[in-house]
Amino acid sequence: MPVSGIGQAVVKVRYSVSVQLSSRFGSLEHSLDCLVLPNLTVNLPTRTADISAWNVPKHLPLADPQFNVCNGIDIIVGAELFSMILLEYIIAGKVPTSSPTSVTCLVSTVESLDAQVKKFWEVENFDQGKVYTALEQQCETHFARTHSRNAKGRYVVRLPVRQEMFPLIGETWSTAARRLYAVEKRFRADDSLRSSYVQFMEEYQQLNHMEEVQTRVALPQFFLPHHAISRPDSSTIKTRVVFDGSH
Structure with a gap:
């Protein structure tokens, strides 16, 4: 009370x-x-x-x-x-x-x-009388147009994309490639890290969180850098893969 x-x-x-x-x-x-x-x-x-x-x-x-x-x-x-x-x-x-x-x-x-x-x-x-801003209305319309429920009853919705922001992101391939080369360099010195990292990525593929792309897709395209954080003293997850979305 x-x-x-x-x-x-x-x-x-x-x-x-x-x-x-x-x-x-x-x-x-x-x-x-x-x-x-x-x-x-x-x-x-x-x-x-x-x-x-x-x-x-x-x-x-x-x-x-x-x-x-x-x-x-x-x-x-x-x-x-x-x-x-x-x-x-x-x-x-x-x-x-x-x-x-x-x-x-x-x-x-x-x-x-x-x-x-x-x-x-x-x-x-729900507030039935809410007045949406233009951006909020775009998100509402996007959700109503793209959401669905899969066979397990979970809601699925496409990520909202603001087309006008694409020119501000710029070129992302070179940074993502440098990060990948740096991670591979760590793999050569730490086989255990490489094994757990590969296992994580394979699990991501099995869960359909990502898929391998053989060729470059049509523009616009963006590359997401990722790296490993190793915590040997952790009782649960020893290696965690971090995706640098702020890049």
């Missing part, structure tokens, strides 16, 4: 507990359902106050005899109980300080389950 407070800060609460409160001096008892948090707030008061000069009647039994000592807070009660537990004498007010270091506020609201479910469905629903 989310609990929100000052500045709309939200804390997720997982547990609740039933508590029976009773007065130290009277017959007042009250049951509360409380949320469990690792920390309620900072220590209060934030510093220990000197009350030697305060005119607190000695005969009054205080619920917290050490109310002036900086200490942790065990429970925070709501307004529905606050007015019931007050007697006609209460010690309250501001303690003078020359250098205030922090401000502490205790406010919280518990979001109802109905509101959470409503928000969930609002997030999950």
